[in-house]
Amino acid sequence: MNLGTRLYTWLRGEFVGEDTFGNRYYRDRKTARGNRERRWVMFNGEPEATKVPPEWHAWLHHTTDAPLEGARHAWQKVHRPNLSGTKYAYFPAGHDRRGGKRDKATGDYESWRPS
Amino acid sequence: MPKLTIDGLEVEVPAGTSVLQAAEELGIEIPRFCYHPRLPVAANCRMCLVEIEKVPKPVASCAQPVGEGMVVKTNSPAALQARKNVMELLLINHPLDCPICDQGGECDLQDQAVAYGKDKGRYIEEKRAVTEKYLGPLIKTAMTRCIHCTRCVRFLTEIAGVPELGMVNRGEHAEITTYVERALTSELSGNIVDLCPVGALTSKPYAFTARPWELKKTESIDVLDAVGSNIRIDTRGNQVMRVLPRLHEDVNEEWLGDKSRAAIDGLAKRRLDTPYVRRDGQLRPATWAEAFAAIEAGLSGLKGAEIAAIAGDLADAESMFALKLLMQALGSPNLDCRQDGAALDPKVSASWRFNTGIAGIEQADALLIVGSNPRIEAPVLNARIRKRVLKGGFKVATVGVKTDLTYAAQHLGDGVEAFQAVVDGENPFFDVLKTAERPMIVLGMGALARADGARILGAARHLAEKAGLVKDGWNGFNVLHTAAARVGGLEIGFVPGKGGLDTRGILKAAAAGKVKAVWLLGADQLPTNPLDSAFVIYQGHHGDVGAQVADVILPGAAYTEKDGTYVNTEGRVQRAQRAVFPPGEAREDWKILRAASEVLGHVLPFDSLDALRDALAAAVPAFATPDAAAPGAWGDFGEAGALDAALGPLGSAVSNYYMTDPISRASPTMAACTLEIIEAGNARTGTHG
Numbered sequence: 001m002n003l004g005t006r007l008y009t010w011l012r013g014e015f016v017g018e019d020t021f022g023n024r025y026y027r028d029r030k031t032a033r034g035n036r037e038r039r040w041v042m043f044n045g046e047p048e049a050t051k052v053p054p055e056w057h058a059w060l061h062h063t064t065d066a067p068l069e070g071a072r073h074a075w076q077k078v079h080r081p082n083l084s085g086t087k088y089a090y091f092p093a094g095h096d097r098r099g100g101k102r103d104k105a106t107g108d109y110e111s112w113r114p115s
Numbered sequence: 116m117p118k119l120t121i122d123g124l125e126v127e128v129p130a131g132t133s134v135l136q137a138a139e140e141l142g143i144e145i146p147r148f149c150y151h152p153r154l155p156v157a158a159n160c161r162m163c164l165v166e167i168e169k170v171p172k173p174v175a176s177c178a179q180p181v182g183e184g185m186v187v188k189t190n191s192p193a194a195l196q197a198r199k200n201v202m203e204l205l206l207i208n209h210p211l212d213c214p215i216c217d218q219g220g221e222c223d224l225q226d227q228a229v230a231y232g233k234d235k236g237r238y239i240e241e242k243r244a245v246t247e248k249y250l251g252p253l254i255k256t257a258m259t260r261c262i263h264c265t266r267c268v269r270f271l272t273e274i275a276g277v278p279e280l281g282m283v284n285r286g287e288h289a290e291i292t293t294y295v296e297r298a299l300t301s302e303l304s305g306n307i308v309d310l311c312p313v314g315a316l317t318s319k320p321y322a323f324t325a326r327p328w329e330l331k332k333t334e335s336i337d338v339l340d341a342v343g344s345n346i347r348i349d350t351r352g353n354q355v356m357r358v359l360p361r362l363h364e365d366v367n368e369e370w371l372g373d374k375s376r377a378a379i380d381g382l383a384k385r386r387l388d389t390p391y392v393r394r395d396g397q398l399r400p401a402t403w404a405e406a407f408a409a410i411e412a413g414l415s416g417l418k419g420a421e422i423a424a425i426a427g428d429l430a431d432a433e434s435m436f437a438l439k440l441l442m443q444a445l446g447s448p449n450l451d452c453r454q455d456g457a458a459l460d461p462k463v464s465a466s467w468r469f470n471t472g473i474a475g476i477e478q479a480d481a482l483l484i485v486g487s488n489p490r491i492e493a494p495v496l497n498a499r500i501r502k503r504v505l506k507g508g509f510k511v512a513t514v515g516v517k518t519d520l521t522y523a524a525q526h527l528g529d530g531v532e533a534f535q536a537v538v539d540g541e542n543p544f545f546d547v548l549k550t551a552e553r554p555m556i557v558l559g560m561g562a563l564a565r566a567d568g569a570r571i572l573g574a575a576r577h578l579a580e581k582a583g584l585v586k587d588g589w590n591g592f593n594v595l596h597t598a599a600a601r602v603g604g605l606e607i608g609f610v611p612g613k614g615g616l617d618t619r620g621i622l623k624a625a626a627a628g629k630v631k632a633v634w635l636l637g638a639d640q641l642p643t644n645p646l647d648s649a650f651v652i653y654q655g656h657h658g659d660v661g662a663q664v665a666d667v668i669l670p671g672a673a674y675t676e677k678d679g680t681y682v683n684t685e686g687r688v689q690r691a692q693r694a695v696f697p698p699g700e701a702r703e704d705w706k707i708l709r710a711a712s713e714v715l716g717h718v719l720p721f722d723s724l725d726a727l728r729d730a731l732a733a734a735v736p737a738f739a740t741p742d743a744a745a746p747g748a749w750g751d752f753g754e755a756g757a758l759d760a761a762l763g764p765l766g767s768a769v770s771n772y773y774m775t776d777p778i779s780r781a782s783p784t785m786a787a788c789t790l791e792i793i794e795a796g797n798a799r800t801g802t803h804g
Contacts, residue, residue, distance in 0.1 A: 107353035109383040109698050112658025114391065114398035 019056050053079035119185035134176035134187055135163050145189055146227045148312045149264035150177035155273055160264050164197040165189045173197040202232040205262050208243045218314030220327040245290055251298025252787035253305050253377050255322050261315035263289050267307035276501050276521025277301035298791045302494035302772055305376040320377050320784045321357045333694035334361055336681050337375040338429050338674045341596035342493045343683025344371050348675055348694040355379045355675050365474040372494040374779055381782030385658045387670035388699025407714040409667050413650040414632055419446025423621040423630045426452040426609050427637030428598030428776055431679025434704035435609045436731045437719055438636055441708055444717035448615030452604025454638045456619050457560050458568030461610035464747030468686040470590035471555050472744055477503050481551035484513045485534055487559020488767035490520050492597050512544045515765035529764035538578045548582040555591040556584055560768035573753025590746035596684040597768050603682035606735055625649040635661045639777050657777035670701035677703040678724055687744035688737060
């Protein structure tokens, strides 16, 4: 969070709520006539857009007037940010980072090894 | 010669020609399923119906002989309508499963349904279904797709001579079947896959692996027997997916042996893909530079006579020529391309060629086969002998272990004494040969690779001269090889030089420590114990017998992976083409030898394949004219002396057709064939897998 955002939030922001990950959401205290209110998020930790869970994502992008309810169904999964570049990143089966064991493909051959 | 009119065009053809063939002369194509120019006419698919004037009904043109003044219409409304109806009838019971059928994209029924069929079917009743048949490890069946053209039945009965397929029942209940459930035992059975106009018979090893339009086709030469069949290698990416025969009237017509067709999965097994160097008694992967350094160290300080080279059965002519030049530069006279020790005389070209030519068999009128089983040594050539037998007026006799050659042959005896009796004129078959106009003798490696091979060769020459096998315009003396590289090696002169040792001599000297280094160019059919103490360089593509004893392994290219020249048993020079690249670090063999020669300080005088081929053609003029086969020059060859009956009966050099070389030995399909066909009926013990 750079200083400018903090200052702007302190001067103009109205706290709306906090999601389960500790990200805090704000909107303008006053909005000029004819303009749409600004909505923004102060991230908990590294600023990373995919940290915003879907219920707040809808509010943040002016799809809904208020944030959605959280988990309404048992089958809803907990939101996870983009894991690329982390150790939890996804690698397809057969990738070197998943053991490198892939199905047979065209052009494969078995090489001879001395016994 | 009757003259007839087809579609308004006049044509004159010999009497007995069918209307369909006459139309082909004019370039008019008549659709057909059951008709095949090399098979007897069955006329049961009715697809080739044409209209003939003054004949009330449409006529099957494949079975209708031409007549004087006949007026044929192949595309009149009546003929087209007749074909449409035939196609509708064929499609009544043919499943519409083209998307999951292996024949899709190369299916006669598919193509002709588009070209000559109706746009929709009217059939709404139940379709029939036929149970699958088991035809062995090579052929996959989907008999519901069968349209009963009986091409497969006619091929196995007439061409292959193994009548194991037949059609039972009638009408809707007709089925193609083996009668009893077991694998086909013909060595040519794979051809019925090519012949099948629909997807009823498809290739089992190739099943569901590729579609014809995604394959790259390369025209090449087969090396798994000595016939040099012309093949088309179908590849996808860097993998050989299948091998199909290519038309060559003088060699393989359009047939191909099962091994040549199905052993290609061995090309992806046990491959040598990196150089190896033996350190502390263990073969360790190495770089090319390390391997060449090890060769330099191993050969340094050795005299020429202490170095030897043996070429294997799959070596191409270019690499053998390069190795010969390298050995000459190193001062070694010890080289041999006859790793089985066959007593072929390297000086007289008639003594090692199939002088009559494969197509020449059809002109012969008597044949004596000695120490060979052409059925398993060269199945395509055996089919040619059978073709000649079926024409009649052809007497065949064999000397050697009695086997089923697929045609009637008089068995004269198992051992050399029977052969001696023919040579001496005591056996009546001598008179058959003598009185025949174009007699032939076929000598196999089973006779020549024996210890008394040179004497058998001499006796055969004696017989050829005495019985008039060799005369103006006819040379009936034939040697049937089992190795694709053998004739090429002999043409090049990859044989002991002055004072040099042959294969047996090299092995003996290596055991005695007189030969200290041996270069094996793909030689795997050797007893390797004598090589234990020698420095062995193995250059080849499969980890087989030779690689086990090697001190340095140089990974080479298999026949699908290099541009190479091969000489078939007739002496026909043919060029194989590269279809895929060698795996890993492996390189084309002539390049390996060129690079090694530089390290060894005797740079070979060529930098490109073209330069090598020019040098080869300059040294051996036969290599300048590909695809020409001529009888060799007659001369004095072989040794005189009594034949050794104590060596046992004359057998074939090949015991198992399906496993004769490193590629087929590595092939799982060939292993399955061995188990199902060769070992069928043998009792299985607890040690079987």
